[in-house]
Amino acid sequence: MAPTTNLQDAVILITGGAGFLGGYFTEALTAAGATVVVTDLADADVVMDVTDQQSIDDAFARVVAEHGKIDVVINNAARDPKFDPKAEQNQLEFTNYPEEAMQGSVDVNLLGAWRVCKAAVRQMKTAGGGTIVNVASFYGVTPPRKEVYPVGTEKPIDYAITKAGLIMLTRQIASQFGVDGIRANALAPGGVFNEHDDEFVDKYKEHTSLDRMNTPEEVADALVFLCSPASRGMTGETLVVDAGWRSR
């Protein structure tokens, strides 16, 4: 029997694919047999800005013209400020958080995914079905812990809010378009190790059952599962891959 994580013949469009996790995601999906079209603001197969509906619609039209179809759409683009111990004090604090930063994150992380989902649902309804995976975060289901982030370096408030919204967008699409053969699930990774300093990793891992941060490869494996027929019985769910973060 062929493995059900086989993505042979699948055409997959990923947003924000030129970033840190995008490379790992593309490699894992390609290894599973998929043709992956990487979209991003630059350094991509197709340039697409998720804040611009015309740019999204043009990119979808181009991919369908080139590949004949789009089976899977992954909303991965985000404003995701990385942990920075040197971040300017107060800049990120709740009471001073700049309104334009909040609006920018809503526009990319939440409305961006919503715009892409509109294009995806339109295309998938015509095609008779498809799969959407929205890359959220464990911080969309649980708030960051104060002990892990020194004051002034907290994960900004806009990140958690937009990722929580993305999870509900996913459930809404699943509920509304399951009858059209469209599945939608969210992937909620924990903190993925990316040259964080030892002090941060030590504090972070104290809160995980596996006593470590996640690796990009294990998050990519979960993405392959959600994109593939192996997850065909799931929709509207959030798959949390967070090394057992204990505060949930």
Ligand SMILES: NC(=O)c1ccc[n+]([C@@H]2O[C@H](COP(=O)([O-])OP(=O)(O)OC[C@H]3O[C@@H](n4cnc5c(N)ncnc54)[C@H](O)[C@@H]3O)[C@@H](O)[C@H]2O)c1
């Ligand atoms: N890295 C982690 O530890 C981690 C943990 C949990 C969730 N996530 C989520 O995984 C996804 C990928 O994270 P990453 O670490 O690769 O982030 P990243 O910042 O390296 O990549 C994000 C990409 O999104 C693109 N992007 C930003 N604005 C865009 C726009 N308007 N239109 C199109 N593309 C745009 C950027 O150019 C960038 O390439 C994000 O949704 C992130 O929130 C990451």
